[in-house]
Amino acid sequence: MNRFQAKEEIKSDCRFCDYMSQSSNSPIDTPWMSSSKHSAFVSVGALIEGWSLVVPKKHIINLSSEYKSSEFWNFASETISAVQESYGRVTIFEHGAFKAESLTGCGTGHAHLHVVPLDFSLIEAAKEFNPDMKWEECCADEITEKSQGQEYLFVSEKPQRNSTNGYICRLKDETSQFFRRVIALKIGKPNEFDYKKFKMTEIANSSVETLTDYCWKKANSSRTA
Numbered sequence: 579m580n581r582f583q584a585k586e587e588i589k590s591d592c593r594f595c596d597y598m599s600q601s602s603n604s605p606i607d608t609p610w611m612s613s614s615k616h617s618a619f620v621s622v623g624a625l626i627e628g629w630s631l632v633v634p635k636k637h638i639i640n641l642s643s644e645y646k647s648s649e650f651w652n653f654a655s656e657t658i659s660a661v662q663e664s665y666g667r668v669t670i671f672e673h674g675a676f677k678a679e680s681l682t683g684c685g686t687g688h689a690h691l692h693v694v695p696l697d698f699s700l701i702e703a704a705k706e707f708n709p710d711m712k713w714e715e716c717c718a719d720e721i722t723e724k725s726q727g728q729e730y731l732f733v734s735e736k737p738q739r740n741s742t743n744g745y746i747c748r749l750k751d752e753t754s755q756f757f758r759r760v761i762a763l764k765i766g767k768p769n770e771f772d773y774k775k776f777k778m779t780e781i782a783n784s785s786v787e788t789l790t791d792y793c794w795k796k797a798n799s800s801r802t803a
């Protein structure tokens with residue numbers, strides 16, 4: 579897709595690198611918005627309409643360095659506004675892995691930010707789900723320091739371009755699909771957390787349609803304004 583992309587920045591056995599380096603026929607594998615360095619997709623296994631992912635085109639393992647980049651936040655803010663204006667208030671989260679085969683990375687070693695419209699507090703729900711996990715207040719751009727080289731979960735209910743405050747949990751063990759389990763339980767579908775078994779194709783396809791339409795309208799209204 580991006581023919582200026584350096585070879586060493588993409589990885590051949592990576593699902594996201596694949597999506598971004600070749601055009602696909604499936605709407606869910608096609609970004610609904612892209613910049614030169616980032617793409618926004620609808621999440622496979624979207625339990626909730628509008629559930630999207632911000633994915634850097636470069637194959638990196640977590641977003642800790644991206645959180646310090648204004649280019650990343652410009653793109654993330656546009657994604658957040660699109661989802662928010664289409665579906666309501668959003669929460670963002672990341673499960674930051676440090677090695678490709680980690681279970682924490684939800685089956686992909688390629689960094690991505692989850693952008694999910696939620697009408698409940700994800701951090702409160704996470705604490706209820708597992709009271710033993712320790713959460714610490716953290717600004718997104720402090721994650722490199724605060725994670726101390728350990729795998730982490732990060733969540734923010736008020737993402738903002740210049741200072742995204744949230745909570746970080748340093749993980750002692752690799753943790754698979756943690757936030758998906760929390761969200762699935764909270765919306766009354768506890769057994770459908772696993773995106774490998776429940777692809778939620780209908781929700782995902784209708785989300786792609788809505789968000790693509792939103793971008794199209796926005797581009798057209800700025801052209802005629």
Ligand SMILES: [Zn+2]
Pocket residue numbers: 588589592593594595596636637638687688
């Ligand atoms: Zn990749």
Ligand SMILES: [Zn+2]
Pocket residue numbers: 673683684690692
């Ligand atoms: Zn994920």
